[in-house]
Amino acid sequence: MQIRTRISRLHTACNVQGVQLRHMTGLTNAIENPKAERIRRAADLNSRRGRDKSGKFLIEGPQSVREAVAYRPEVIQDIYVQVASTDGGDPLKAMTPTSRRIVESALEYEGEIYVHPVTAEVMQRLSKDAQGIAAVAGIGAMREAFEPTQELHNVAAFWQVRDPGNAGAVIRAADAAGCDAVIFVDECVEVFNTKVIRSTAGSLFHLPVLHMGTEEFFAWAQQHSISVMAADVYGTADRKPRLLPDVLTDERYLNQSKAVLFGNEARGLEEDVLRRADRIVSIPIYGKAESLNLATSAAVMLISMAMSSHIGRI
Amino acid sequence: MQIRTRISRLHTACNVQGVQLRHMTGLTNAIENPKAERIRRAADLNSRRGRDKSGKFLIEGPQSVREAVAYRPEVIQDIYVQVASTDGGDPLKAMTPTSRRIVESALEYEGEIYVHPVTAEVMQRLSKDAQGIAAVAGIGAMREAFEPTQELHNVAAFWQVRDPGNAGAVIRAADAAGCDAVIFVDECVEVFNTKVIRSTAGSLFHLPVLHMGTEEFFAWAQQHSISVMAADVYGTADRKPRLLPDVLTDERYLNQSKAVLFGNEARGLEEDVLRRADRIVSIPIYGKAESLNLATSAAVMLISMAMSSHIGRI
Numbered sequence: 001m002q003i004r005t006r007i008s009r010l011h012t013a014c015n016v017q018g019v020q021l022r023h024m025t026g027l028t029n030a031i032e033n034p035k036a037e038r039i040r041r042a043a044d045l046n047s048r049r050g051r052d053k054s055g056k057f058l059i060e061g062p063q064s065v066r067e068a069v070a071y072r073p074e075v076i077q078d079i080y081v082q083v084a085s086t087d088g089g090d091p092l093k094a095m096t097p098t099s100r101r102i103v104e105s106a107l108e109y110e111g112e113i114y115v116h117p118v119t120a121e122v123m124q125r126l127s128k129d130a131q132g133i134a135a136v137a138g139i140g141a142m143r144e145a146f147e148p149t150q151e152l153h154n155v156a157a158f159w160q161v162r163d164p165g166n167a168g169a170v171i172r173a174a175d176a177a178g179c180d181a182v183i184f185v186d187e188c189v190e191v192f193n194t195k196v197i198r199s200t201a202g203s204l205f206h207l208p209v210l211h212m213g214t215e216e217f218f219a220w221a222q223q224h225s226i227s228v229m230a231a232d233v234y235g236t237a238d239r240k241p242r243l244l245p246d247v248l249t250d251e252r253y254l255n256q257s258k259a260v261l262f263g264n265e266a267r268g269l270e271e272d273v274l275r276r277a278d279r280i281v282s283i284p285i286y287g288k289a290e291s292l293n294l295a296t297s298a299a300v301m302l303i304s305m306a307m308s309s310h311i312g313r314i
Numbered sequence: 315m316q317i318r319t320r321i322s323r324l325h326t327a328c329n330v331q332g333v334q335l336r337h338m339t340g341l342t343n344a345i346e347n348p349k350a351e352r353i354r355r356a357a358d359l360n361s362r363r364g365r366d367k368s369g370k371f372l373i374e375g376p377q378s379v380r381e382a383v384a385y386r387p388e389v390i391q392d393i394y395v396q397v398a399s400t401d402g403g404d405p406l407k408a409m410t411p412t413s414r415r416i417v418e419s420a421l422e423y424e425g426e427i428y429v430h431p432v433t434a435e436v437m438q439r440l441s442k443d444a445q446g447i448a449a450v451a452g453i454g455a456m457r458e459a460f461e462p463t464q465e466l467h468n469v470a471a472f473w474q475v476r477d478p479g480n481a482g483a484v485i486r487a488a489d490a491a492g493c494d495a496v497i498f499v500d501e502c503v504e505v506f507n508t509k510v511i512r513s514t515a516g517s518l519f520h521l522p523v524l525h526m527g528t529e530e531f532f533a534w535a536q537q538h539s540i541s542v543m544a545a546d547v548y549g550t551a552d553r554k555p556r557l558l559p560d561v562l563t564d565e566r567y568l569n570q571s572k573a574v575l576f577g578n579e580a581r582g583l584e585e586d587v588l589r590r591a592d593r594i595v596s597i598p599i600y601g602k603a604e605s606l607n608l609a610t611s612a613a614v615m616l617i618s619m620a621m622s623s624h625i626g627r628i
Contacts, residue, residue, distance in 0.1 A: 063604070071602070173610065178600025206602040245621045286492025286620045288385070288520040290377070296487065296613045299606065303614050304621070306600045307559045 030117040034125035057192040059135040067202030075141040082132040083117040155259040157183040168199020169295035175203035177302035230277035241282035248308040344431040348439035371506040373449040381516030389455040396446040397431040460522040469573040471497040482513020483609035489517035491616035544591035555596035562622040
């Protein structure tokens with residue numbers, strides 16, 4: 001993983017004076033033309049084709065851009081930030097306070113992250129969901145950043161997750177539960193899909209998100225002595241699921257390295273995948289609801305396991 | 315609550331013969347005109363204005379219509395079901411198997427629920443999200459059905475929930491957790507909003523959903539000796555939240571009648587509301603995620619409390 005030196009800058013002091021700040025902080029001139037080549041190319045990152053062609057992806061909105069700058073600055077190439085006016089005054093003063101704080105952090109990486117003020121019209125062309133700020137980052141650099149730097153003990157795995165909103169929500173849930181990593185298993189939605197990134201609410205930049213085939217996943221788990229726990233309501237003909245509260249009170253389980261594996265949002269886990277899991281667990285339903293959706297199931301299971309693990313038992 | 319007699323019918327036997335079935339099961343003729351008056355009026359129920367004017371609401375999709383027929387048949391007036399052809403053959407055979415099972419249940423209420431076969435074009439006019447089946451039901455009858463028939467001990471309350479998808483998801487989570495009722499407090503999204511209903515995945519028909527003002531809610535809780543537990547990350551200046559695992563292991567709490575109160579999706583709970591709660595509880599975040607969204611928080615908190623209550627402790 002590329003390690004960068006934070007360049008200590010005097011931009012706060014510069015702010016006070018507000019003179020020639022644009023020059024001093026490395027902000028480029030505002031882009032006013034929504035048809036500018038670099039805007040067209042950045043907007044193209046909303047499509048798979050655009051990402052594959054350029055090897056870049058788009059990060060939208062203050063929360064995601066802030067977390068990317070804080071945790072993975074080395075992946076960011078450009079930040080586009082909406083300014084109220086382009087009349088040559090201090091661009092930092094023409095941003096929302098939220099955008100300004102993010103830009104001030106990003107300016108610590110001058111020469112590595114380029115900050116481009118843009119008009120509202122240009123921002124609209126770039127992304128409909130940016131709320132004033134978006135960033136372009138490198139897919140290769142992000143894959144490097146995803147390389148785990150330590151042994152994994154507590155993993156959330158998702159088999160054939162296909163919906164971008166779900167994929168983002170489960171990454172966010174795994175992050176909240178303190179998982180070491182997320183593994184997308186078999187054919188899943190592309191993690192650099194703009195909607196996936198938006199739905200992670202910044203969590204994409206907090207933990208490694210890996211991709212493995214089904215064989216590779218089970219081989220990896222065996223090699224690292226990681227117990228695979230399949231989350232499934234039905235189980236197999238021979239093996240019914242254990243209920244989550246039973247698992248949460250089982251001390252043998254709590255001290256073990258584990259991967260909780262969730263199935264596809266519509267079809268769950270295939271019989272063959274269930275058979276290969278070390279155990280099967282389901283969330284009890286106390287009312288008349290038929291089921292919970294994937295993102296909710298993942299949050300309930302991962303966070304209740306985390307609560308149990310952290311305090312010995314809930 | 316209006317009690318209905320299930321009219322035992324021989325429609326299964328009729329199916330076998332398939333002769334004059336349409337007549338015998340009370341199915342009306344297929345509607346082919348998307349501009350038909352009753353279709354226009356049903357489609358109008360997608361808007362607040364249309365619902366207010368007619369006192370009816372729309373239920374879309376097999377899951378919701380099935381649960382409505384199973385648990386609240388007395389509120390349903392009409393069912394619209396898409397058929398493949400309208401050539402005068404047996405309409406039950408021209409439906410998807412899923413629709414057909416629902417229609418067969420509904421036909422037990424002949425003379426009370428009217429089933430209208432419609433063409434694909436008509437269904438599309440009625441609703442974009444019906445997946446072949448939709449129903450029209452009475453708001454007044456539903457409000458009657460929402461009257462609790464027993465003392466409430468385990469309630470999920472939501473203050474100023476505004477997003478229809480969230481409102482539906484929290485009703486579903488409360489149902490899964492076995493709550494006795496949901497209370498929407500203060501100004502919330504209208505529960506008969508079509509997207510709210512769709513997002514409950516049928517749970518709207520499983521438990522009472524009440525509406526109260528803020529004053530009324532706290533007065534009701536006090537009158538019924540119900541402890542109000544506010545779900546909030548920050549708490550007030552004088553009172554920090556207790557962490558959920560501490561609450562889950564507190565036996566005094568487990569045996570108490572309680573309402574868990576969640577705040578608005580963007581702003582949480584107001585200071586004044588927090589002060590009036592008996593306690594404040596927050597979900598621990600073990601990773602770097604900043605927060606969980608409302609629907610996820612509600613599911614994690616309500617279901618982990620239910621697991622603790624049902625087994626004494628998790």
